[in-house]
Amino acid sequence: MASVALSEAEKVYIVHGVQEDLRVDGRGCEDYRCVQVETDVVSNTSGSARVRLGHTDILVGVKAEMGTPKLEKPNEGYLEFFVDCSASATPEFEGRGGDDLGTEIANTLYRIFNNKSSIDLKSLCISPREHCWALYVDVLLLECGGNLFDAISIAVKAALFNTRIPRVRVLEDEEGLKDIELSDDPYDCIQLSVENVPCIVTLCKIGYRHVVDATLQEEACSLASLLVSVTSKGVVTCVRKVGKGSLDPESIFEMLETGKRVGKVLHTSLQSILHKEESLGPKRQKVGFLG
Amino acid sequence: MPGDHRRIRGPEESQPPQLYAAGESEAPAPRDPARLRPVYARAGLLSQAKGSAYLEAGGTKVLCAVSGPRPAEGGERGGGPAGAGGEAPAALRGRLLCDFRRAPFSGRRRRAPPGGGEERELALALQEALEPAVRLGRYPRAQLEVSALLLEDGGSALAAALTAAALALADAGVEMYDLVVGCGLSRAPEPAPAWLLDPTLLEEERAAAGLTVALMPVLNQVAGLLGSGEGGPTESWAEAVRLGLEGCQRLYPVLQQCLVRAARRRGAAEPL
Numbered sequence: 001m002a003s004v005a006l007s008e009a010e011k012v013y014i015v016h017g018v019q020e021d022l023r024v025d026g027r028g029c030e031d032y033r034c035v036q037v038e039t040d041v042v043s044n045t046s047g048s049a050r051v052r053l054g055h056t057d058i059l060v061g062v063k064a065e066m067g068t069p070k071l072e073k074p075n076e077g078y079l080e081f082f083v084d085c086s087a088s089a090t091p092e093f094e095g096r097g098g099d100d101l102g103t104e105i106a107n108t109l110y111r112i113f114n115n116k117s118s119i120d121l122k123s124l125c126i127s128p129r130e131h132c133w134a135l136y137v138d139v140l141l142l143e144c145g146g147n148l149f150d151a152i153s154i155a156v157k158a159a160l161f162n163t164r165i166p167r168v169r170v171l172e173d174e175e176g177l178k179d180i181e182l183s184d185d186p187y188d189c190i191q192l193s194v195e196n197v198p199c200i201v202t203l204c205k206i207g208y209r210h211v212v213d214a215t216l217q218e219e220a221c222s223l224a225s226l227l228v229s230v231t232s233k234g235v236v237t238c239v240r241k242v243g244k245g246s247l248d249p250e251s252i253f254e255m256l257e258t259g260k261r262v263g264k265v266l267h268t269s270l271q272s273i274l275h276k277e278e279s280l281g282p283k284r285q286k287v288g289f290l291g
Numbered sequence: 292m293p294g295d296h297r298r299i300r301g302p303e304e305s306q307p308p309q310l311y312a313a314g315e316s317e318a319p320a321p322r323d324p325a326r327l328r329p330v331y332a333r334a335g336l337l338s339q340a341k342g343s344a345y346l347e348a349g350g351t352k353v354l355c356a357v358s359g360p361r362p363a364e365g366g367e368r369g370g371g372p373a374g375a376g377g378e379a380p381a382a383l384r385g386r387l388l389c390d391f392r393r394a395p396f397s398g399r400r401r402r403a404p405p406g407g408g409e410e411r412e413l414a415l416a417l418q419e420a421l422e423p424a425v426r427l428g429r430y431p432r433a434q435l436e437v438s439a440l441l442l443e444d445g446g447s448a449l450a451a452a453l454t455a456a457a458l459a460l461a462d463a464g465v466e467m468y469d470l471v472v473g474c475g476l477s478r479a480p481e482p483a484p485a486w487l488l489d490p491t492l493l494e495e496e497r498a499a500a501g502l503t504v505a506l507m508p509v510l511n512q513v514a515g516l517l518g519s520g521e522g523g524p525t526e527s528w529a530e531a532v533r534l535g536l537e538g539c540q541r542l543y544p545v546l547q548q549c550l551v552r553a554a555r556r557r558g559a560a561e562p563l
Contacts (some may be wrong), residue, residue: 052557063490071298071306072310073309091502103408103411103412104412104415105410107409107412107415109406109410111412111519112519114519114520115499115500115519115520115521116521117521190452224423226331226516229519234525235523235524236437236522236523236525236528237519237520237521238518238519239502239516239517239518239519239520239528240516240517241419241513241514241515241516241517242419244419244422244423245423246423246424246507246510246512246513246514247512247513247516248511248512248513249511249513249532249533249536251531252513252529253529253532256525256528256529259525260524260525266435
């Protein structure tokens with residue numbers, strides 16, 4: 001992660017403030033920074049989204065391609081994640097520097113989607129054992145301002161909501177040869193249901209309390225964090241401890257409860273914003289990268 | 292020419308015959324949800340490593356070796372204020388490099404050594420769980436290398452690797468705050484969603500969710516936590532963590548005895 005130089009006095013200031021539920025920018029321990037989400041920003045993808053959370057900037061593009069189903073799951077499609085930490089995010093990511101962080105984030109994304117209910121993979125199957133849709137979700141880290149996991153999971157959910165997969169039909173002729181036919185109408189697409197797609201909530205332990213959505217400075221004061229992946233119904237799909245320090249068992253139980261509470265609120269606001277944006281239709285004003 | 296591998300190539304992709312087996316194999320036998328499989332642990336068995344440990348729990352066999360401290364690679368960044376107790380400032384602290392490998396024949400399908408993402412993820416999990424226990428401030432500008440080799444996967448492989456790595460570090464004489472004990476759990480699928488402690492490979496494969504907990508028993512601090520799957524509500528995960536921590540506490544005396552025996556063996560061998 002990007003490093004920031006903090007003096008001991010600044011660390012003490014942040015830690016003491018958090019004990020009183022007052023953070024440096026005036027938020028409470030469970031408040032998120034202002035999140036800006038925009039979908040359909042890249043035209044060559046099946047779905048895309050851009051999320052800005054404070055200084056953190058994430059761009060996700062989803063491409064749907066036809067592939068062969070995996071041997072163990074012949075009736076399902078699959079998702080592949082790739083995370084690229086570009087050098088523009090922070091100078092430490094130049095060259096191969098960002099690879100480790102990229103693999104860590106990609107592995108976490110695989111983990112949170114590693115269950116039957118997050119996304120309906122059976123709807124991605126075209127013909128069992130032969131063809132299926134493979135969704136390649138590519139995440140680009142444009143700027144790193146703390147709390148990467150949360151922003152990336154929000155962007156992935158928004159991009160999957162925006163994904164339009166063209167409808168195909170499998171035609172079988174007399175000799176038994178199969179042919180795939182793409183529908184003529186470019187707007188005839190299937191949309192994925194993202195009701196159960198989870199979002200990650202990172203809770204950083206600072207002193208005796210934990211904070212949600214930590215900035216880079218707050219992350220430097222925290223020795224251990226708990227990453228909780230919550231769906232909109234409050235079901236937890238992944239739990240992971242991150243960082244060099246250890247956590248008290250009681251803190252873990254408290255953090256799980258906070259994560260669930262904050263996650264539910266996050267999901268309701270995200271769903272309402274995404275539906276509102278979609279209802280504006282194709283004629284809406286796009287903000288793009290200069291807004 | 293005998294065995295000309297350049298011109299006569301085998302098929303690119305091969306599958307084990309079990310994939311084509313008709314019908315479901317038998318369900319795992321019902322058992323006490325809080326039972327721990329008997330553990331065999333031995334430290335100090337490799338002559339070439341500074342510290343080593345072998346752990347066997349049910350069908351899971353892990354071998355772990357520790358080497359170092361060695362001078363760290365990579366430039367040093369400037370100093371800062373010194374920490375308490377004469378430890379090195381934060382930028383000069385030692386590093387722990389962990390490596391997790393599966394033997395190609397350890398699971399049901401053959402997996403060639405560069406195992407890709409999963410092994411890196413487990414190596415990172417090992418590092419995150421061991422770092423709170425090791426006093427890295429006492430090894431400035433040095434690195435400790437921990438490598439875990441999974442010989443056979445019989446369920447809860449990561450937990451066994453964590454425990455073996457902590458034993459190997461203790462055997463190497465690395466300064467630690469406490470041992471790290473790992474425990475695996477898995478949640479059975481729908482009809483009876485109960486959390487099972489120390490699952491076997493069969494239970495893990497059929498599980499709806501899995502969790503690995505690492506505890507420092509004396510300090511009662513959770514050093515590592517990694518879980519995913521269909522879990523359920525937070526109360527269910529909290530209950531699983533409690534069960535795991537209790538399992539870790541029960542395992543601790545066995546590891547203490549193993550280290551005492553290893554120290555006695557080393558003491559007896561010295562005078563030669």
